[in-house]
Amino acid sequence: MSGRLRRGLSGWLINVRIALTALRVNLTRSVLTTLGVMIGVLAVILAVAVGNGAKVSVMESINALGSNMAIVVPQPDRRGGQRTGERGRLTERDARAIERLVPGVRAIAPQLRSSVQLTVPGGRASSSAIGVTPDYGRVAGVDVDIGRFVSDLDERTAARVAVLGPSVAAKLFGDFDPVGQSVRVNRVPFEVVGVLQSKGSSFGNDNDDLLLVPLSTARQRLASATTPQGPDDLQLLFVGVEDGVDLRQAKRDMTRVLRDRNNVRRGETSPFTISTTEEFMEESNTVTGVFQGVLVAIASISLLVGGIGIMNIMLVSVTERTREIGLRMALGARRRDIRNQFLVEAAVLCVIGGAIGLALAVGAAAVFESVADFPAPIGPGTAVGAILFSALIGLLFGTYPAIRASRLSPIEALRSE
């Protein structure tokens, strides 16, 4: 370390020592003042943490869908233009065409979904049944924990078999092994052939509260008012895309194929909507970003108030210690020495408050996580950032009082009582 740097550093250290002495002299006042910054930092960190948690949750639920995937729904695409009265259309034949014609498609998972009542001897539950093909597991990234998945044979024969989500299995069968048991789905008896691995929950939404049945079975047995008009209409289609394939290009290809099949002319609205996991990510990142920004902005107001408190108390401190300032000037302190002394004092006050605020935030986030089942991660970046930001608040709001102190006339200051 060069001598100049060392001197500079020891100058700041001296100021920290002076500041700590001064803050101890008015301990109660210092604690009360720093409370404002403490609460401000606590609020801001929690806002950041909750925002991060939201991002993590959204990512998790998107990843739970399957990583590289497009979702096609039979709804008129409203993003393209004005709303039309036309009804959406999506058929199993459309799905096959996508599988055949679009490059990079790994597998498709056409689906029919309906709400169902489940009954077993001694128990009942409502859940949603998804009619799926055997490829569903590959596309959506789910697998069985015990038993087996829906098979080709099940699909061809419209077998009355069901694979239960873990929540449904627990609700109906408790600790018993449900494989081989019978469950009535809307009064139709089904055989349980497997139980899915858990996919947890996201945003308080249970990803395990469902059961899977063969698509053909769903079409024959679980047809309800929600079922679309045509004999091979779908409610939902997952298209799994190979890793490394450009999802935007795949989406363009799918759109072209489906528009051709539906004879949609240029300028007309498509009777289907395609979204990709990539788009979900982008959209949800935007949304959670705004959400986090708003939270942080609101929390920052309390930090601002804390900063004003610091400024206020520093002005009082300068007034009270005018004589000390005069003395220091007489002993050779330059204006910048006085200014730095009070800047450091304000920064030290804020950093102490910020550190306590950070500690409280870490505690609060832990409580939040365990009570509300919502992640609120506070990374090392956030922690360091909070401390640095506290120091910055101190410097910012300490500037005016510090400059005022440094501009005092040494004679006047010495004469003050």
Add this chain to the structure above:
Amino acid sequence: MTPLLEARELRKEYALGGEVVRAVDGVDLDIAHGEFVAIMGASGSGKSTFMNMIGALDVPTAGTLRIDGTDIGALSGDELAAIRNRKIGFVFQQFNLLPRTTALDNVAVPLIYAGVDAAERRARAARRLGAMGLADRMDHTPAKLSGGQQQRVAIARALVTEPLLLLADEPTGALDTATSEDIMGVFQRLNGEGITVVVVTHEPDIAAYAARRVLFRDGRVIEDAPVRERRAA
């Protein structure tokens, strides 16, 4: 040899309520290295304003004042601060020690602004306190020291940067007679070791410890003479 202090036609004017007050109104005065001078005068005589200028706390309105050959009228705030730090040691009536700060740390304060590192600050401050007979009081805060001891700490602080001039403003104003004599004895001893001492006082008894007496009235020097019956502590 050039004098330590050299005032020529020195003036200081204040605007006070629309009126111009001539606090120092044309003073010519030299103080040589090694002198012991008492500056006397009633309040309003201009002695305090003069003291502020020779202490580099204030600059003249007109005329020149050289401190160790440097015209202070031409200096910036930082340069004045450097002169105060290196060339002048202040002793005040109310001691002006920092509360809740040990004697050692109090004495070391000027060295902070001189850019001296921590270890040397402590060593030099300890040496000065030892020379003031306070070796066993270094860790005491001012509240635990008597008035005389506090003033000795203040003198140690004034001397720690090894200045050319010890400038004392009513140094015995807050002390009893015996302690006052003691402190003036310290000044005489230090002067004997070679440092220039200027004491500003309105008490003739205190001025009698000096070798030369300068009397101010209405902003001018009206008398400047050696002290005839000099007291020794």
